[in-house]
Structures are given as structure tokens and as C-alpha cells.
Amino acid sequence: MVPVPEAPHLQRFVPPAQDLRVRWRLSATEFLFTPLLMVLGFVGLAAVSVFADIALSRSHGAVHDLFLRLFPHANLLRMLSVIASGLVTVTTLTLSALLVAISHTSTSVAPVVFDQFLRRRANQAYFGYFAGCATFTYLVMAVSRPEWIGVGAMLAVVLAAGALVLLVFMGYGVIDQMRPTSVVRSIQDLAIRARLRQMPLVARSRRRRTLDGEPTPVTTRETGYVIDISTARLQDLLRGTGEEIEVEFRVRIGDLLAYGDLVAHIRGGDAGRRAHVADNVLSCVMIDRSRNAGVDPDHAVEQLGHVAWAANSTRQNPDVAVAAIGALRDLSARWAAAGVPDAELYGGPLPVVYEDVAQRRIVTALVDLVVVSTSSRQHQTCAAALSTLADILPQLEGRDRDVAVRSLQRALPATLSHVASVEMGHGLAKLRATLDAIGREDLADEVREMGPRLARESGLGEEDDMLDSLDDSTPTGPLSFRFR
Numbered sequence: 001m002v003p004v005p006e007a008p009h010l011q012r013f014v015p016p017a018q019d020l021r022v023r024w025r026l027s028a029t030e031f032l033f034t035p036l037l038m039v040l041g042f043v044g045l046a047a048v049s050v051f052a053d054i055a056l057s058r059s060h061g062a063v064h065d066l067f068l069r070l071f072p073h074a075n076l077l078r079m080l081s082v083i084a085s086g087l088v089t090v091t092t093l094t095l096s097a098l099l100v101a102i103s104h105t106s107t108s109v110a111p112v113v114f115d116q117f118l119r120r121r122a123n124q125a126y127f128g129y130f131a132g133c134a135t136f137t138y139l140v141m142a143v144s145r146p147e148w149i150g151v152g153a154m155l156a157v158v159l160a161a162g163a164l165v166l167l168v169f170m171g172y173g174v175i176d177q178m179r180p181t182s183v184v185r186s187i188q189d190l191a192i193r194a195r196l197r198q199m200p201l202v203a204r205s206r207r208r209r210t211l212d213g214e215p216t217p218v219t220t221r222e223t224g225y226v227i228d229i230s231t232a233r234l235q236d237l238l239r240g241t242g243e244e245i246e247v248e249f250r251v252r253i254g255d256l257l258a259y260g261d262l263v264a265h266i267r268g269g270d271a272g273r274r275a276h277v278a279d280n281v282l283s284c285v286m287i288d289r290s291r292n293a294g295v296d297p298d299h300a301v302e303q304l305g306h307v308a309w310a311a312n313s314t315r316q317n318p319d320v321a322v323a324a325i326g327a328l329r330d331l332s333a334r335w336a337a338a339g340v341p342d343a344e345l346y347g348g349p350l351p352v353v354y355e356d357v358a359q360r361r362i363v364t365a366l367v368d369l370v371v372v373s374t375s376s377r378q379h380q381t382c383a384a385a386l387s388t389l390a391d392i393l394p395q396l397e398g399r400d401r402d403v404a405v406r407s408l409q410r411a412l413p414a415t416l417s418h419v420a421s422v423e424m425g426h427g428l429a430k431l432r433a434t435l436d437a438i439g440r441e442d443l444a445d446e447v448r449e450m451g452p453r454l455a456r457e458s459g460l461g462e463e464d465d466m467l468d469s470l471d472d473s474t475p476t477g478p479l480s481f482r483f484r
Contacts, residue, residue, distance in 0.1 A: 297358055
């Protein structure tokens with residue numbers, strides 16, 4: 001064990017001890033809460049069935065005697081033993097099959113599959129039902145008496161039959177969740193919901209700071225990801241300050257923080273007010289040890305990029321990467337069409353500066369795919385990324401468009417490592433037309449020169465360059481790819 005320095009001024013260099021409460025909260029949030037709640041429910045049901053058996057055993061009527069003759073106590077115990085062991089076996093085999101399936105998909109979407117599998121309520125309910133049913137059976141078997149009618153045992157049979165039916169649904173659900181298209185669709189849905197959750201912060205914040213002067217920096221002593229910034233807490237903190245104080249966040253949701261990282265700058269007002277806001281603004285920033293795509297849209301976008309990256313950097317079917325690119329294009333279109341709602345819908349504007357970079361995250365993921373496609377030579381994926389960037393660029397405004405164009409300009413030379421396929425011709429032609437439309441003729445000319453260069457480096461003549469012929473009637477979005 002590493003000794004802890006006793007000097008007070010050295011304590012800041014010692015990382016905090018593992019907090020069991022934090023680890024328990026993370027585990028419960030991610031998976032354990034629903035199964036444990038269901039197990040407790042089954043324990044309560046077992047208690048009810050035991051009291052019912054005790055109450056009914058006191059009335060020695062014809063029905064009581066009939067039940068005892070039909071279901072002897074020894075038979076009930078053997079049946080409960082078989083049911084309990086069978087449920088435990090089924091749960092163990094299901095977990096083993098899940099781990100094997102994930103290992104077989106480890107080269108593409110396994111980390112994302114595992115993360116989403118744990119967070120699905122249906123999966124949590126399945127495991128909770130199996131574990132709870134086994135617990136119920138063991139409890140009933142432990143307290144069963146020969147003179148009881150066997151209400152708990154009969155209920156155990158019914159619950160076991162239900163578990164067999166649920167096993168069919170769970171098996172299909174697990175298999176369906178392993179499909180790359182299902183993974184992509186799930187992440188896309190999570191990103192949409194997470195964006196709606198983030199919208200109050202985006203709507204109530206300003207994009208640029210309005211106050212000058214020497215800022216008061218705010219740094220963090222915690223380590224982890226920024227998972228949320230509470231506008232309700234910010235409103236309470238800044239109530240009464242008007243426009244005198246401005247909080248400029250230097251971090252965004254999804255950023256990873258370490259000890260001493262800059263979180264915000266506090267400007268305006270007198271030194272006392274700035275110090276008060278600086279001392280309390282960290283309570284508005286939620287920091288956790290893991291990210292959740294359900295509340296962090298940037299994390300969902302990065303997961304889609306990772307899925308496409310893994311499928312693009314190895315010798316795999318490019319359909320997985322193309323599906324992820326299509327999801328990114330859909331998210332960009334939806335967010336651009338929705339825009340930013342009026343701040344009054346969420347309680348009015350706040351003197352808070354928070355830069356929304358959701359569209360830039362999407363562009364970054366697509367540009368990364370253009371670059372990484374050079375290692376696998378998947379011209380289909382590169383063409384799909386170029387075509388999607390051509391769709392996204394007109395939707396961007398201001399700095400987002402400038403950053404996207406600069407990033408694309410630096411990545412374009414990577415396209416020269418591909419073959420001069422019809423798909424590459426479509427992608428480059430569409431991108432050139434878009435750059436002309438948004439007033440970037442200089443970059444459009446560079447793209448136009450890539451057509452003949454790509455043809456020459458592929459062993460073709462310049463007359464085989466198809467950019468001009470494909471400028472008209474180019475379909476929207478990625479095409480169905482086959483090299484011709």
C-alpha cells in the first residue's frame with residue numbers, strides 16, 4: 001500500500017479513495033436496479049404464498065384433502081428442486097451465450113453492444129424475472145410443510161412456465177441486438193432522446209461571451225466525464241445577478257476532466273459576487289465515471305463513429321459502416337431542421353455561455369472515416385462519407401461550417417488512395433457541387449482536380465473521369481455500392 005503523506009498541503013495530490021456508494025450508484029443505474037427490485041418483489045410474493053398456505057392449512061375440508069392427495073408433499077419438493085436448478089442453469093447458459101456472441105463480434109460493434117445490452121430495460125427485466133423466480137422457488141421449498149396445500153409450489157410452476165415463454169423472447173431479443181443494424185438504430189434513437197434532454201441548456205445559453213474583464217477561473221477536483229449541466233441549478237445560482245455576472249463554460253457535456261482542469265470562467269460584477277458564483281458553479285456540473293448515450297448525444301455520435309471506424313478499418317462488409325454513416329446523416333438533418341427553440345420555452349435565457357458543437361461532432365466522425373478508409377481501401381465507405389458531408393455542409397452555419405470545411409480540406413488528399421469507382425465519382429461530384437453552392441469555389445476546384453488525378457493513379461485516362469457526367473441528377477445520400 002502506498003503511504004499517504006501527512007502534510008496537509010500534499011493531500012491534494014492524493015487521489016480520493018474508492019467510494020462504495022459511487023460504485024453502487026453506477027452499477028444500479030446501469031443494470032442492477034431493475035433486477036434487484038424484481039427479486040425483492042418475488043421475495044414478497046413468496047411471503048404472501050407462505051401465509052396463504054398457513055391460513056388454508058387450518059381448514060381441513062374436502063378441498064384441502066383433495067389437494068394433498070393430488071400433490072403429495074414429497075412430489076412438490078422434487079418438483080421445486082428441479083425448477084430452481086433449471087432456472088439457475090438457464091440464466092447461466094444465457095449469460096455464457098451472450099459473452100460468446102460478444103466475443104465473436106469483438107472486431108466491430110461488441111463494446112457498443114455490451115453497453116447497450118446492459119442499459120436496456122427489457123434485458124434487465126428478463127434477468128430480474130429469472131433470478132426472482134429462482135429465489136421464490138428456493139424460499140418456498142425451504143419453508144414448505146407436509147400439511148400445506150401447496151399454494152407456493154403451484155405458483156412456482158406457473159412462474160416457471162412463464163420463464164420458459166420469456167426465454168424465447170429473450171433469445172430473440174439477444175440475437176436481434178447483436179445485429180449491427182439494430183445496434184446502429186438503437187444508438188440513433190438514444191441520440192435523439194439525449195438531444196432533447198440537452199435542449200434546455202442549449203436554448204437558454206448564449207454562444208459567445210458578452211462581458212470583458214479579468215475572469216475568475218473555476219477548476220475541478222474530481223475526475224470523470226461531464227454528463228450534464230443543470231440549468232435549474234444555474235438559474236438558482238444566478239438569480240438576482242441579472243447581466244452583471246456571466247458564466248462561460250470551457251467544457252462541454254461528454255468531456256473528460258482530470259484534477260485541476262478548467263471548467264468555467266466567471267466574469268463581471270464585483271469580486272465578492274464572482275467568488276460566490278465560482279464557489280458554487282461546480283454543483284451545477286454533473287461528473288460521473290462513465291458516459292451514457294441516453295443523456296449525452298455526443299457520446300451516441302462517437303459510438304456511431306466507432307462502429308463505422310471498426311467496420312471500415314478491417315476487412316469487413318462495408319454495409320455496417322454505411323448504416324452508421326446513414327444514421328449520422330439522419331441525426332444531422334433532424335437537428336438542423338429542429339434548430340434551437342426559444343429560451344422562453346424553458347424559463348428564459350441565462351447569462352451562461354455554452355458552445356453547442358453537436359454538428360461538429362458529426363462532421364468530425366465523417367472526416368475520420370474518410371481518413372481511415374485509406375487503410376482498408378474501402379472506397380464505398382469513403383464515397384458514402386463524402387456524399388454525406390455534401391448533404392450536411394449546406395445545413396451548417398457560421399463557425400460550424402468554417403470548421404467543417406477546414407477539416408474536410410485537410411482530409412481530402414486521403415481520397416487519392418482509392419480506386420476511381422463510380423461511387424467515388426458520385427461522392428466527389430456531389431461534394432464539388434455543394435462547395436460551389438456554399439461559396440467555396442477554391443475548395444470546389446481542388447475537388448474537381450481530384451477526378452483526373454484519381455483516374456490517372458488508377459491506371460485510367462483522363463477521359464474516363466466521370467465527374468462531369470455525374471453532376472446532374474445525383475441521388476441524395478449514399479448509394480447501393482458495387483464496384484463497376
